[in-house]
Amino acid sequence: MSQPQATGQNPGHDAAFHARRRRQLVLAASIAAVVAVLPFGVRDVYLQNILVLTLMYAALSQSWNILGGYCGQISLGHAIYFGLGAYVATILYTRYGILPWFGMLVGGGMAAALALALGYPFFRLKGHYFSIATIVVAEAALLLVLNWDWAGGALGIQIPAGKDSWASLQFGRDKLPYIWFALGLACVTWYATWLIEDSRWGYWWRAVKDNPEAAESLGVVVFRSKMAAAAISAFFTAIGGSFYAMFVSYIDPDSVMSFHFSLLMALPAVLGGIGTLWGPALGAAVLIPLTELTRSYAGGSGSCIDLIIYGVLIMVIALARPEGLVSLLRRAPARPAATPVPGAAA
Amino acid sequence: MTAQTLLQILASGLLMGLIYALIAAGLSLIFGLMDVVNFAHGEFLMLAMYITFGLVLFVAIDPVLLTPVIAASMFVVGATAYLGVVRYAMRVKANVGMVQIFATFGLAIAIRGLAQFFFTPDFRSIPNTWLGGRTVEIGGVFLPLPQLWGAAISVAAFVGLWLLIGRTDFGRALEATREDAGAVALVGIDKNRVFTLGWGLGAGLVGLAGAVMAIFYYIHPDVGGPFALIAYVTVALGGFGSIFGALAAGIIVGLVEALSTTFMPPALKALGIYAVYMAVVLVRPRGLFGNL
Secondary structure, three states, rough: OOOOOOOOOOOHHOHHHHHHHHHHHHHHHHHHHHHHHHHHOOHHHHHHHHHHHHHHHHHHHHHHHHHHOOOOOOOOOHEEEHHHHHHHHHHHHHHOOOHHHHHHHHHHHHHHHHHHHHHHHHOOOHHHHHHHHHHHHHHHHHHHHOOOOHOOOOOOEEEEOOOEEEEOOOOOHHHHHHHHHHHHHHHHHHHHHHHHOOOOHHHHHHOOOOHHHHHHHOOOOHHHHHHHHHHHHHHHHHHHHHHHHHHHHHEOOOHHOHHHHHHHHHHHHHHOOOOOOHHHHHHHHHHHHHHHHHHHHHHHHHOOOHHHHHHHHHHHHHHHHOOHHHHOOOOOOOOOHHOOOOOOOO | OOOOHOOOHHHHHHHHHHHHHHHHHHHHHHHHHHOOOOOOOOHHHHHHHHHHHHHHHHHHHOOHHHHHHHHHHHHHHHHHHHHHHHHHHHOOOOOOHHHHHHHHHHHHHHHHHHHHHHOOOOEEEEOOOOOOEEEEEEEEEEEEEEHOOOOOOOHHHHHHHHHHHHHOOHHHHHHHHOOOOOOHHOOOOOOOHHHHHHHHHHHHHHHHHHHHHHOOOOOOOOHHHHHHHHHHHHHHHHHHOOHHHHHHHHHHHHHHHOOOOOOOOHHHHHHHHHHHHHHHHHHOOOOOOOOO
């Protein structure tokens, strides 16, 4: 009786697979390089602002995608981590003079800890029960912060205008540094996702997403997998929140912790392709400019055409492209007959 | 606190709880039937309130008498939402859950935009109704008439729902479709038709709630949000798909809210509901009566 061959049997780890992963890296680096010099050509402040938001949402949605897309745990309460990052960095900077570079790491660490503390009870919940629990805990946190005077209450916190500096991430008029910072964040979260795709955690998460019972029976530690995904996802989401606070220089509970934010983090991933490497970035690149442009061209003078267009658009894309926009770019899969059967030539 | 005050708190909580249960009933019905969480549920409530407002304005008949008309209009809205949007979300091959969430969420945003467009974001209320602002005193406990009317409608709706599901052919078709939507075709049940009627019924139930709430609550395009959140919590607390669970959980939510308003600052009253929900769902991950 012949033993199944141990090597060369995994189609995921052949030379073509690694070549494809290298091409992805090269492509990402090229796109990043183009985006980095883009603002020199596009001088318009309004367009530069859209670019910052697009890059930020690409980063946020990539973070959300780690838990929601790869691990399949649909969180609709990520605003709690975003808000935590925004508040921790802002309070540390305005009250104690601690630079946001350090503050955002503190916020990220606290968000990861919070994700673990919440995950411990929540990951027993399945499907819609999990999603609704995440909404509820984020809403509860929003209520608490709204009524917490030390943290600014409903009025929020203003970051005083200072000299332009990279140390405090404050730039009065100049959008360029923010573009580069958001680009860096988008690149880091993309790279994290790229690493995840071919890591043990990545395979475990996808197994947990597809069939937790089967995964468990094959030795995947389901609970700890979910916890790891939640912590990583929350960490990056909070960094995004800290960045947003520095970018807009003013935060209040409704502007950084509302349910709307939780949806806005999930939406680009869903539209671009949930659980895919390029989905969130592609989704953000389409959705955010579209949102901002409809808002400015159709949203003037209190009319609500922008909301209507936005809502219809979400519906149409979700229904027409359930696999996300990345499915438009993907080459048609090779027909089964064309795939060489392993060992057939031997 | 005197026994009288406690009785008053419990009575107001019970009335509001029955209205919450009525709002949640349609959500739970639709979920039980086809595993879809309708993220436009709050917007359905808002729409029902505006329909009430508009009808009262144009025909000058009291909202109490218009209740059946409003429920019927919302039945049409629900059936249209299914035929126009949700039907397609059921057919997709990939990411079914996410597509359903975002298709209904997109619908919600579009409805809210339409409401702002047609009615402006102003707060409205219906003046001079039969019940508005009146109370009745029973044994020293004051009960506001609009809420009392709402509670009565809610009880009637749950009895009707129970009879409909248990005693009619449509109810049996509903139960059969929820058990196995594929197999019912073999016995001649058109699944699409049952889903359409189910959505109509679900929206009709929230239409009843909207017809009552328009009497005692301000009407504006964003009014649905907080009530939708309470409805999701109610449905998760009672157990997704369980009609009786929605009723029991609605009453619990109403009572908890009334009690927290007494013991906590008013701004934090929702925290009591969230805390009870968390406690229950952590002990029973599928809610009180969920069997999924």
